[in-house]
Amino acid sequence: MKIDVLALAAHPDDTELSCSGTLAALVKQGLKVGVIDLTRGEMGTRGTPELRLQEAAKAAEIIGLSARDNLGLPDTELHNTRELQIPIIERIRHYRPHICLINAPKDRHPDHGHASKLQLDSIFYSGLQKIETKTPDGKLQKSHRPVHVLHYIQDQPIEPDFIFDISDTIGLKEEAIKAFASQFDVADPGDEPETYISDPDFFVSLRARAKQLGHLGGFRYGEGFIYNKKPLPMSNFSFLMESSPKR
Ligand SMILES: [Zn+2]
Numbered sequence: 001m002k003i004d005v006l007a008l009a010a011h012p013d014d015t016e017l018s019c020s021g022t023l024a025a026l027v028k029q030g031l032k033v034g035v036i037d038l039t040r041g042e043m044g045t046r047g048t049p050e051l052r053l054q055e056a057a058k059a060a061e062i063i064g065l066s067a068r069d070n071l072g073l074p075d076t077e078l079h080n081t082r083e084l085q086i087p088i089i090e091r092i093r094h095y096r097p098h099i100c101l102i103n104a105p106k107d108r109h110p111d112h113g114h115a116s117k118l119q120l121d122s123i124f125y126s127g128l129q130k131i132e133t134k135t136p137d138g139k140l141q142k143s144h145r146p147v148h149v150l151h152y153i154q155d156q157p158i159e160p161d162f163i164f165d166i167s168d169t170i171g172l173k174e175e176a177i178k179a180f181a182s183q184f185d186v187a188d189p190g191d192e193p194e195t196y197i198s199d200p201d202f203f204v205s206l207r208a209r210a211k212q213l214g215h216l217g218g219f220r221y222g223e224g225f226i227y228n229k230k231p232l233p234m235s236n237f238s239f240l241m242e243s244s245p246k247r
Contacts, residue, residue: 003067004031006097006146008088008122010078010115011041012056012070013180017206018152019101020063021166021173022223027064028169034067035060036091038084038115039075046192047182059179062172067095078114080121088122090133093141100146105226108155116151120228123149149228157209160224161232163217165243170210170221177206218245 005026007015015023015035023033037056040049047055053070060068071087078084092100102119103112125131127145135141153160166173177184183197196202213222 001067001095002032003034003095003097005033005099005101006092006095007033007035007101007152008103008115008119009035009037010103010109010111011039011044011075012037012052013041013059013177013183014103014112014154015101015152016059016063016173016176016180018104018154019164019223019225020059020176021169021210021221022101022152022164022225023065024063024169024172024176025164025166032066033064034069034095034097035065036088037068037070038073038078038088038118039111040070040072041075043075044183045195046198047180051182052180055180055182059176062176062179076111078111078118080114080118084118085122085125086131086133088119089126089131090141092123092126092146093133093144094135096144097146099148099150101150101152101225102228104151104154104156104158106156106158112154120149151226151228153224153226158224158226160213161227161230162225163213163219163222164225165214165217165219165221166210166223167214167220170207173210174203174207177203216245218243 009015027033041052042049103116105116106113127143129143133141210221213224214220
């Protein structure tokens with residue numbers, strides 16, 4: 001199956017928190033969108049890896065993803081090694097995306113920065129035919145290098161190059177995040193410890209961030225992205241003509 005936009009994430013829930021409004025909007029526009037979670041988030045304080053897989057599948061349905069895979073790489077040990085690059089390269093060559101979205105270059109959770117280096121190198125090496133990968137039935141895969149790479153922004157505020165309009169999909173984004181019921185918006189923490197993200201106030205701050213970015217972009221709600229390899233190619237001004245932020 002060919003995927004147009006493939007998002008790579010250190011943990012199940014990274015894409016929901018950072019770019020699911022954008023992913024849902026792209027699906028509505030008719031693009032095929034997929035997510036590859038590198039780990040099962042097994043070192044997270046709350047919930048179990050099995051529960052997070054179920055939650056990720058539920059969120060994928062809400063966003064309208066065409067594919068969501070989990071590579072089962074080791075949480076908190078995302079070293080940029082050939083051993084960990086290979087399964088990522090295999091998935092990139094399988095889905096052959098034009099655009100990849102990846103973790104923030106630096107963030108509160110160190111895995112996000114480590115994952116972004118691993119993801120960037122995997123994306124580049126996926127284009128080298130001499131790095132061999134095989135399909136499950138043993139056939140050699142063709143090389144494929146995605147053309148555009150954008151970092152999504154998660155916890156730590158980073159100045160974005162783009163703001164994507166999620167005014168029509170903020171509801172889907174919040175629903176998709178709430179699919180991770182073990183992690184977010186937990187009014188009654190039960191037997192498990194409260195965390196940085198389980199407090200209902202964290203959820204309020206997410207909406208405030210989307211509102212602030214939306215304001216900067218001239219939309220009601222927005223999500224920010226960093227373009228990985230500047231300069232940005234352009235052959236018309238349509239996206240500038242279509243937006244009117246107050247400046
Ligand atoms: Zn994460």
